[in-house]
Amino acid sequence: MNKPSVFDDFYSVIPAGGIGSRLWPLSRADAPKFLHDLTGSGKTLLRDTWDRLVPLSGVDRIMVVTGRAHRAAVEEQLPDLLDPNVVLESEPKDSSAAIGLAAAILLRREPNVIVGSFAADHVIKDMRGFRRAVAEGVAAARAGYIATIGITPTDPAIGFGYIQCGDPLSIAGAPNAVTVRSFVEKPDLETAERYLAGGDHLWNGGMFIAKADVLLEQLGKAEPALLAGLTELAEAWDTPRRGAVVDRVWPGLTKVAIDYTVAEPAAAAGKLVVIPGDFDWDDVGDFASIAKLHSGGRKSDLAILGENARVLADASTGVVISQSGRLxxxxxxxxxxxxxxxxxxxxxxxxxxxxxxxVVDALKLSGRDDVL
Amino acid sequence: MNKPSVFDDFYSVIPAGGIGSRLWPLSRADAPKFLHDLTGSGKTLLRDTWDRLVPLSGVDRIMVVTGRAHRAAVEEQLPDLLDPNVVLESEPKDSSAAIGLAAAILLRREPNVIVGSFAADHVIKDMRGFRRAVAEGVAAARAGYIATIGITPTDPAIGFGYIQCGDPLSIAGAPNAVTVRSFVEKPDLETAERYLAGGDHLWNGGMFIAKADVLLEQLGKAEPALLAGLTELAEAWDTPRRGAVVDRVWPGLTKVAIDYTVAEPAAAAGKLVVIPGDFDWDDVGDFASIAKLHSGGRKSDLAILGENARVLADASTGVVISQSGRLxxxxxxxxxxxxxxxxxxxxxxxxxxxxxxxVVDALKLSGRDDVL
Structure with a gap:
């Protein structure tokens, strides 16, 4: 695989963990969101993600972190995934542990490695725009920053978090990088419309690119015990002790999103930069997002998903997802x-x-795990 | 069974024929509307109808006209139904043939019989009000009229036909009987609101009460060939020739609603009277009607039907009918x-x-009979 030199020290990490509760009853514990084809591409979101990263890092430099239960499904989707690049979680421990462990393992294998973390269940079609943004992120990472990619909003979405841009920087190879003023949780519509009009807010795409050691150092400042655990795991990972150490250490790790351990503290310390990405992006977070993806923006459309869907519709719009074969x-x-x-x-x-x-929360509370 | 003398010469007829297309996919060719419990009473509509008529005519004077395919289901619902009171249609021929045949058979058995026809799939809960109206209808029939029962509207329903009342009559035992000015098909909302405000329109309950010979004579004026066929069938009915005559005559009978062969011509001839019925009534013609029946008029309700329904609803109103057991x-x-x-x-x-x-029409056209 001929990779451009800018990506030589780059390694992709795909945390494939979330179930996608907002997509119930399509997404389930045993059929999480990343194992579905939600775009009509004929491929699962995970496979789409893989295919997007192969041109950047090559098939042999993509690591997937997933639950033990999904190992078979992931390997079936990604036949080229190398064994050493499969990291299995015995139980979910959120993104700090998942991405942190990948970074720690890769750091031991390759001291100068730059890791980029990309969710397994997001949709991006503009490969060229994506590649351009990642290349800037890698350049910023090489300059010692932690880079994230923010997507230029095209509508006042209320289902996404936002990043408020700060000042421009002068980083070689990352001409568009700016500092991050703040991270904003999902806003209400009025706020989102203000963000869209103002022009200095980007959608938080949840992508992080950094030198592995820089990322882990930042994580360790917020969660030293977590870093210690991850380091212990990484030291044992490529040895016969892996199983025993995982069994001992993994269950005790703190469950916390990487937004709180890395992104926000790094922003506060002036070490985070955001690369504005002028490409399409969607986290396919809910069924409205699926409807939008399939309608091409037309409100009059009815999107129909499902291989054997038999739908008879009159004066109806929205989205139908059929898995039962019923009329x-x-x-x-x-x-x-x-x-x-x-x-x-x-x-x-x-x-x-x-x-x-x-609804998923209510089902959990009432013990109806059979349909979760 | 102690019947009051007013009903001595009275015979109930239940035409149990329609599938109820507006209730698809609940109602099907093999599970027509009258075989469903749509009121939550725990009884099918047919059984409810039977139970409503038993106090008027007695179990031995209720005739049921239904399709051959529904014989077993009907007899299971009505174990007291006498064999001679089961009239089976080899194919559906609409209400003139169904009610006309019943009248013709009963006329041969009992020359002065008064027949009352009551749909198998309507809902009436006020037994007292229903009985009072039928008693007036029987009195009017005895005086030589064809009587129908019109229900005082409680809302501007657009799913029902209406009867415009004419002048009062002086019929012994039927003090509320009035002539019929006209029959009106399902109106639009504006017209229905005018009817409701005006006070001289009643809902057409599709109930007819008349001496069998009067009813048949009226039918014969509109459809002499149909009357001849029904007469031939009736003459053979209680003889060994029944099967042969049915096979020969029934398929050729004209398919036409009794509204056109009896009700409207009789109204035009001044021979039809309507008895205003001050009782609850619903033809349960569509799912809106089911929702209304179950909500008790409250718009904020979600009606749930189905023995094993598992429904989890948030901020939702309307009606859910569950036959699949799914959540x-x-x-x-x-x-x-x-x-x-x-x-x-x-x-x-x-x-x-x-x-x-x-939808049912579209399914028929596209040959998807498997779900009809």
Missing amino acids: ISLIGVTDIVVVDTPDALLVTTTANAQRVKS | ISLIGVTDIVVVDTPDALLVTTTANAQRVKS
């Missing part, structure tokens, strides 16, 4: 979301798509 | 209609309930 008939329902699986049915609207998670 | 989750959908069966799913709104028939 589905819609009459006069607009912005509807219908997800039809063999054991569970969801009916809601795109406006309520973010509330799907509350 | 059904609704979020933020109002006036919704969800009908979940093992092989077909319908999602619509109460406002679109009348349009369900168009």
Whole structure:
């Protein structure tokens, strides 16, 4: 594989962990979001992510961190994934542990390695724009920064977090990098519209690029015990002691998102830069997002997903996801979301798509794990 | 069974024929509307109808006209139904043939019989009000009229036909009987509101009470060939020739609703009277009607039907009918209609309930008889 020199020391990491509760009943514990084809591409989101990273880092420099339960499915999706690049979690410990462990393992294998972490279940189609942003991120990482990629908003989305841009920097190879003033959680519509109009907010794409040692040092400042655990795991990883150390150390690791251990503290310390990305991006976080992805922005469309979908629709818009093979008939329902699986049915609207998670929470509380 | 003398010469007829296309996918060719419990009473609509008529005519004076395919289901629902009171249609021929044949058979058995025809799939809970109206109808029939029962509207329903009342009559035992000025097909909302405000329109309950010979004479004026066929069938009915005559005559009978052969011509001839019925009534014609029946008029309710329904609803109103046993989750959908069966799913709104028939028509056209 001919890689351009800018990516020579670059390693991709794909944390493939989240279930995607807002996509229930499509996404389940045993069929998480990244194992579904939500774009109609014919490929799972995980496979799409892999195919996007291969041109950057090569097939032999992509590491996947996933749950033990998903090992077979992941390996089936990614037949070229090398054994040493499969990192299995015995239980979910959130993104600081997942990405931190990958960085720590890679750091021992390759002291100057730059790692880039890319979620397994996001959608990006503009390869050229993505590659350009990652290249700037790698350049910023090489200059000692932790880089994240922020996507130029195209609408006042309320389902995404935002990054407020600060001042421009002069980093070789990263002409568009700016400092980060602040991270903002999912805003309300009014705030999102202000962000869109103002022009200095980007969508938080959740992508991080940094030298492994820089990233871990930052993590250790916020969570020294977590860093110690990850370091112990990494030291044992490529040895026969791996299993024993995992069993002893992994269960006790702190569960915390990398946003809190790395991104926000690094921003506060002036060590984080954001690369504005002028490419399409979606985290496919809920069914409204799926409807939008498939409609090409047209409100009058009904998106139909499912290999054997049999849908008869009259004066209806929104999205239908069919996994049951049953005949589905819609009459006069607009912005509807219908997800039809063999054991569970969801009916809601795109406006309520973010509330799907509350159903999952209610099901957990009532012990109906059979459909989770 | 002690019957009051007013009903001595009275015979109930239950035409149990229609599938109820507007209730698809609940109602099917092999599971028509009258075989469902749509009121939550724990009894099918047919059984409810039977139980309503037993106090009027006695178990031995109720005739059921139904399709051959439904014989077993009907007899299972009505174990007291006498064999001679089961009239089986080899194919559906609409209400003139069904009610006309019953009248013709009963006329031969009992020359002065008064027949009352009551649909198998309507809902009436006020037994006292119903009985009072039928008693007036029988009195009017005895005086030589064809009587129908019109229900005092409680809302501007657009799913029902209406009867415009004419002048009062002085019929012994039928003090409320009035002539019929006209029959009106399902109106639009504006017209229905005018009817409701005006006070001289009643809902057409589709109930007819008349001496059998009067009813048949009227039918014969509009459809002499149909009357000849029914007479031939009736003459052979209680003889060994029944099967042969049915095979020869029934397939050729004209398919026409009794509204056109009896009700409208009789009204025009001044021979039809309407008895205003001050009781609850619903033809349960569509899912909006089911939602209304179950909500007790409250718009904020979600009606849930189905023995093993598992429904998790948040901020949702309308009606859910569950036949599949699957978990059904609704979020933020109002006036919704969800009908979940093992092989077909319908999602619509109460406002679109009348349009369900168009789906059935589309399915017929596309040859998907498997779900009809």
